[in-house]
Amino acid sequence: MYGNFFPEEFERRWHNLISEYGLSENEWLQKTYGIKEMWASSYLNDKFFGEIRTTSQCEGIHSLIKNYISKKCYILELIHNFNEALTQYRTNELLSDFKSLFTTPVLTTCLQDIEKQAADIFTKSMFKEVRCEIEEAGKLNVVTHSVNNNEVKVRINKYRQPGRECEVQYDKATKKFACDCRLFESRGIPYCHIFCTMRHDHIDIIPDTLVCTRWTKNAKKDYICSVTSAETNSENIAGIRYGALATLCFTLCESASKNRDDFMEIRDDIFGLIQKLKKRRDPDSNVLSNACMVGDPTVVKTKGAPRQNRWAIKSRKCSHCTRCGHTIRRCPELYSRDVLHTGHH
Incomplete structure (x- = not known):
């Protein structure tokens, strides 16, 4: 609106x-x-464009590719540079997946239950947009509110703009929302009018009807499951599978590394899966021993001279007779020699 x-x-x-x-x-x-x-x-407004309109996607790709291409670029260099750009795309995607899965945003809005659920559902970039809509809901006022069986109708206007109203319809049975602005249909995220209605009716859970799978953290998982058998061996699908497995392994590693028993169990399970896949690909391959697996480091004594007790008393040693217990000043041999020499005189 x-x-x-x-x-x-x-x-x-x-x-x-x-x-x-x-x-x-x-x-x-x-x-x-x-x-x-x-x-x-x-x-x-009721058409879904995935936030892409006109030629914005092509312009974004061109702005990236032009950094790797020049007028005097050879074909071989062009292919190499294009692969570099593609690698950068994939790296950025993996980095975004990692941030979405392993970072927790700070809750800043007054609707913290809804905000926390949005942070768990949507990717990091899309959650920022959803949070903006939750904040905008605080600027909206409910003008009228009517209930007819399961159908709820709410008319809403904006602060300092009372003349511009829109109507939100909500079905309690099907949990479906519909707004005059149709921005949910075009953007795929709940809009501020819907959050205002949820706040007014004390709804603290985002229904599934307001969640577009494309913007969720599990979007890749659902996409891979929909791939037909004819596409299962393409390089594009292999790259998507790699990204999906990498994000799952990040979650597994983070949880298992915090406890030694969990680490040992997951390590053995992963080792077993590796051996299973190797045998499936090559039945004649050698099976690695458990000694090849990585475990906790063994605690060993440090190298260098052995540590000495700083408080230990060193025994006194005579520099003349090399016996312990006295010094040269009180050496018995020298004493007896001096006595004999004195008596002789």
Whole structure:
């Protein structure tokens, strides 16, 4: 609704514009108006575009590829640079998956139950958009609220814009929401009008009808399960499988590494799976021993001179007779020799 017009409002503004400038006989404007459903946002709000409109996706790819291509680029260099760009795409995707799975956002809105569930469902980038809609819901007011059996109708306006209203319909039985703005249908995320209705009716759980699988953390899992048998061996599908398995392994490693027993169990299970796959690919391959597996490091004594007791008393040793217990000053041999020498004189 805000930032977009309803079809009725579009019609009113269009005719006012044509009348103001006397363009009713303009052939180009008449032709453009005839295909308004193909370009006017008011008629496209119920169409899902995955946040891609016009040539934005192509322009985004071009801006990335041009960094690897120059006018004097050879074919071999072009292919190499293109592979580099593709690798960067895949790396960014894995990094985004990692951040979505292993980072927890700080809850900042007043609807923390709904915000926390959104953080668990949606990817990190999409959660930021959903959180903005939850914040926008605080600026909306409920004008009227009516209930007829399971059907709930709520009329909503925005703070300081009381003249612009929209209606949200909610079915308690099917948990389906429908809003005049149709922005949920076009963007695939719950819009602020829906969150305002949920707040007013004390609904603290986002229903499945408001979750678009494309924007969830499990989107890859559902996509891979839908792949037909004819596509199972393509390189594209192999790359998707790799990314999906990598994200699952990240979760497994994070949980198992915190406890030694869990680590040992998961390590043995992974080792068994590796051997199973190797045998399936090559029945004649050698089976690795458990000694090849990585475990906790063995605690050993440090190298170098042995540690000495700093408080140990060293025994005294004579430098003349090399006996312990006395020094040269009190050496018995020297003492007896001195006595004999004195007596002789």
